[in-house]
Amino acid sequence: xxxxxxxxxxxxxxxxxxxxxxxxxxxxxxxxxxxxxxxxxxxxxxxxxxxxxxxxxxxxxxxxxxxxxxxxxxxxxxxxxxxxxxxxxxxxxxxxxxxxxxxxxxxxxxxxxxxxxxxxxxxxxxxxxxxxxxxxxxxxxxxxxxxxx
Amino acid sequence: xxxxxxxxxxxxxxxxxxxxxxxxxxxxxxxxxxxxxxxxxxxxxxxxxxxxxxxxxxxxxxxxxxxxxxxxxxxxxxxxxxxxxxxxxxxxxxxxxxxxxxxxxxxxxxxxxxxxxxxxxxxxxxxxxxxxxxxxxxxxxxxxxxxxxxxxxxxxxxxxxxxxxxxxxxxxxxxxxxxxxxxxxxxxxxxxxxxxxxxxxxxxxxxxxxxxxxxxxxxxxxxxxxxxxxxxxxxxxxxxxxxxxxxxxxxxxxxxxxxxxxxxxxxxxxxxxxxxxxxxxxxxxxxxxxxxxxxxxxxxxxxxxxxxxxxxxxxxxxxxxxxxxxxxxxxxxxxxxxxxxxxxxxxxxxxxxxxxxxxxxxxxxxxxxxxxxxxxxxxxxxxxxxxxxxxxxxxxx
Numbered sequence: 262x263x264x265x266x267x268x269x270x271x272x273x274x275x276x277x278x279x280x281x282x283x284x285x286x287x288x289x290x291x292x293x294x295x296x297x298x299x300x301x302x303x304x305x306x307x308x309x310x311x312x313x314x315x316x317x318x319x320x321x322x323x324x325x326x327x328x329x330x331x332x333x334x335x336x337x338x339x340x341x342x343x344x345x346x347x348x349x350x351x352x353x354x355x356x357x358x359x360x361x362x363x364x365x366x367x368x369x370x371x372x373x374x375x376x377x378x379x380x381x382x383x384x385x386x387x388x389x390x391x392x393x394x395x396x397x398x399x400x401x402x403x404x405x406x407x408x409x410x
Numbered sequence: 411x412x413x414x415x416x417x418x419x420x421x422x423x424x425x426x427x428x429x430x431x432x433x434x435x436x437x438x439x440x441x442x443x444x445x446x447x448x449x450x451x452x453x454x455x456x457x458x459x460x461x462x463x464x465x466x467x468x469x470x471x472x473x474x475x476x477x478x479x480x481x482x483x484x485x486x487x488x489x490x491x492x493x494x495x496x497x498x499x500x501x502x503x504x505x506x507x508x509x510x511x512x513x514x515x516x517x518x519x520x521x522x523x524x525x526x527x528x529x530x531x532x533x534x535x536x537x538x539x540x541x542x543x544x545x546x547x548x549x550x551x552x553x554x555x556x557x558x559x560x561x562x563x564x565x566x567x568x569x570x571x572x573x574x575x576x577x578x579x580x581x582x583x584x585x586x587x588x589x590x591x592x593x594x595x596x597x598x599x600x601x602x603x604x605x606x607x608x609x610x611x612x613x614x615x616x617x618x619x620x621x622x623x624x625x626x627x628x629x630x631x632x633x634x635x636x637x638x639x640x641x642x643x644x645x646x647x648x649x650x651x652x653x654x655x656x657x658x659x660x661x662x663x664x665x666x667x668x669x670x671x672x673x674x675x676x677x678x679x680x681x682x683x684x685x686x687x688x689x690x691x692x693x694x695x696x697x698x699x700x701x702x703x704x705x706x707x708x709x710x711x712x713x714x715x716x717x718x719x720x721x722x723x724x725x726x727x728x729x730x731x732x733x734x735x736x737x738x739x740x741x742x743x744x745x746x747x748x749x750x751x752x753x754x755x756x757x758x759x760x761x762x763x764x765x766x767x768x769x770x771x772x773x774x775x776x777x778x779x780x781x782x783x784x785x786x787x788x789x790x791x792x793x794x795x796x797x798x799x800x801x802x803x804x805x806x807x
Contacts, residue, residue, distance in 0.1 A: 267430060273469060279540040310668070312542045318663050338563070338671060340555035341619035346531060357546055358556060359667050368667030370543050378619065383563040399545050 284315040287327070289397040296391045298402075300365055302326045311365040312399075331363030333388035333408060341378040354378050360387055360405050374404030381407075414806055415509035416644040416651030419449025419637035420763035420772075425590030425751035428526035429631040434468055438480030438522050441633035441756075445518070448772075449637045449647050453482035456637070457514040462491040462501040463523050463755030466533035480633075481520055494537050495703065496659075497521060498634070498758020499789025499797035503657045505638045506799075510654070515640045516647075521759035522633035525752075530629045537792060539664060550705070551626065553666065553792055555618035558708040560671045562620060565723035567711060569620060573608040574729045575710030576624050576749055577601050582736065583746025585776040588760075590630040590751040625707040632753035634760045641805070652766035655784070655800040656687035666793055674709075674716035676796035677788065681717045684798045688784070693740075694719045694733075697800075698782040699768045700742045701761040703790040705752060710734075710742070717788075736778065744768065744776040758789040762799055769803045 281289065284301065291297040300309045301324040303317040311330050316323050339358025356378055359368035373381055374390065387405035395401035421444025423429075429437055438461075446453060459481050465471050474483070474490040481488070493500040498521035505519035531549030538544050538553075547553065561567060577596070581604075583589035584597055596604055608614055608624045616622050637647075644651040660676035660683075662669065669675070681693070690696045702717075704710045711725030719740060720728050728734055734742040743749075745764040748757055765785035767773045783804065789797035 271469060277540070281541050285541060312665060312667075318668075337667075338556045338560035339619075340552055340559055340621075341616075342552055342555075343616050343618060346549065357552070358559075359671070361667075366668075367665065370547055370666045372546050383560060399542060 282315065284313050288313045289401070292401045293395040293397040296332070298330045298332050298362060298389065299327050300330045302328045308366040309364050310367065311362055311369055328364070330365050333386065334360050334362035334365070336373065336381065336383055336385045336387055337361050337368045338383055339373060339381050341381070356381055371399070371402060372404035375406035413510055413512045414641040414653065415506050415638050416641070416648070416653040417636055417762070417766040417801065418639045418644055418648035418651050419445045419451065420635070420766055421445030421448055422588050422634040422756070422760055422763060423632045424588050425630040425632040425753055427590065427628065427630065429524065434470065434522060434524050435477050435480040437524065437631065437633045438477050438520060441522065441635040442481055442518065442520060445635035445637050451516065451637065451647065455516050456482065456486065456518045457516050458487040458508055459483040459518045459520065460489050460491055460501050460505045460508065461520040462497040463521065464492060464494060464497060464533065466528070466536050467530065467754065468524055468527050481518065493795070494791035495705070495754060496758055496789035496791040496795060496797045497755045498760065499703070499762060499787065499799060500659070501759055502636055502762040502799060503659065503797060505636065506654050506657055509638045509640045512640070515643050517638045519636040519638060519759060520633065521756035523753040523755040524631045525629040525754065526631050542665060547666075550792055551618045551621060554706045555621045556666070557671065557712070558620055558625075558706065561708055561712045564672065567708070567726060569609050569622070570605050571711060571726040571729065572620070572625050572707035573605045574601070574726070575704070575707040576608060577604045578729065578735060579704070579710070579743050579747040579749035582744050582776065583750035586745045586750070587774075588751070589746040590632070591628050591746070592750075621706060627705045627748045627752040628750070630751045630753040632751060632756050634756040634763055636759055636763050636766070648770065650770045650803065652769040652785070652801040652803070653805050655802040655806050656684040656798075658683040658798045659796065661795040664793070669794055673722070674713045674794065674796065676794055677713055677790070677798070678716040678718070680796045680798040684800050685718070688800050688802075693717065695739070697740060697784050697786050698780070699744065699765065699778055700740060700786045701745060701747070701765045702742055702786075702788045703748055703758060703761055704743070705748045705790060707749065709790070714742070741778055744773065744778065758797065761787040761789065762801075765799070765801050769801055
């Protein structure tokens with residue numbers, strides 16, 4: 262037993278590319294080119310989806326109405342990640358949470374920046390800070406920063 | 411041709427952080443052998459197999475075929491089921507469907523996981539949408555922390571309240587020889603002292619606000635197996651079969667930001683459906699024991715409200731009043747629960763099996779000191795889908 266090999270190592274690396282689709286692409290194009298945030302609205306239940314969805318998941322009908330959504334909103338909940346993780350491109354502590362923008366029905370999951378972790382509270386108003394170099398993905402919003410009155 | 415169905419056998423391996431002495435197949439074999447022995451059946455008696463785990467934890471994508479040495483499924487019908495955290499409860503439900511359909515008389519349901527074989531957090535992130543959520547979220551802890559943070563804000567809940575749930579489950583685990591975390595240092599200490607120790611310990615570090623180490627489940631290697639039998643054979647196999655009274659499952663919507671954080675909506679709806687099927691109006695009074703999939707402490711407050719054991723914000727009162735302790739009105743997690751063992755694909759099978767053995771009277775040191783007529787088991791998948799099963803001592807009408 263002493264000489265037996267206790268484990269066999271695997272280093273499987275499977276690269277993926279995920280197609281965003283036309284609906285998501287339209288959102289990312291407006292974000293990248295004009296720093297604008299748009300949602301899709303359901304005419305039946307009046308929900309405004311940010312991130313946008315192509316079909317209302319409640320009514321199961323296609324959505325073709327786009328509405329502009331404010332780039333500021335309210336922190337619905339949050340956490341402070343204290344441990345480093347390869348999935349994050351950032352050093353801890355990393356604050357992220359759910360941000361409900363303007364008339365959006367749901368929240369956007371994103372980072373909260375320019376705030377000490379102990380300052381962040383549920384109900385706090387925040388505003389999007391956009392990345393200087395934008396490439397058409399959700400990190401074109403760099404983070405949401407507190408609105409200092 | 412629909413048939414009533416019951417659980418007639420259960421087996422599990424002892425949970426540990428790393429089962430170095432066996433591979434996954436061999437670990438599955440231990441659980442299957444234990445379940446067969448419990449039911450006094452041979453593998454030749456089994457008509458079909460349902461098996462589940464989460465592919466990414468072990469990098470095995472064909473577990474139905476790969477595991478036959480352990481499952482005994484050679485030349486039998488086998489179906490693999492994978493639904494994330496609920497995998498084990500869905501495996502049980504799927505085995506129940508097999509029997510209830512009338513197509514099979516004796517079905518083996520297996521859940522297993524070797525979390526030690528990969529990066530659990532890295533694998534769990536594949537359960538988040540790659541375009542909208544993976545870029546700025548990681549693993550299981552963050553999502554649960556966001557849930558806890560909101561719940562504390564809404565109801566003025568403190569970290570002592572969360573720790574009360576941990577203390578209950580970890581004290582119960584001391585009665586369960588199969589539990590992974592058996593924290594002997596807790597034995598004999600009173601609840602308030604243990605809560606004080608947890609919230610004041612510097613070693614008990616915060617991982618993601620407000621969750622500390624002690625608020626979270628471990629990552630476990632283990633396997634578990636159940637045997638379901640139709641009404642035609644159940645009573646000849648088991649002296650006291652655990653009859654399936656109701657199963658329910660709900661999924662809602664994928665993005666974290668679209669969920670209603672004021673409650674666990676899927677668990678509420680699935681519970682309501684299961685209670686309606688059985689005619690339960692007052693779950694706190696009518697259910698005798700629960701094995702709930704509570705992967706972190708605050709779920710033991712918030713989610714018992716969603717199930718309907720109490721109103722919003724009242725969960726902590728139930729905990730502090732001892733209502734959910736072993737000698738309380740509705741004991742929760744006599745096994746020590748998910749807070750004491752979380753071999754993800756097996757976790758739901760263990761919930762169902764632990765609920766079943768309370769009815770069958772086979773729970774050993776963790777057997778309740780009363781007649782158990784109705785037992786509830788739940789499964790949780792992140793983000794936020796739910797399975798509910800109700801088991802009973804009396805054969806359903």
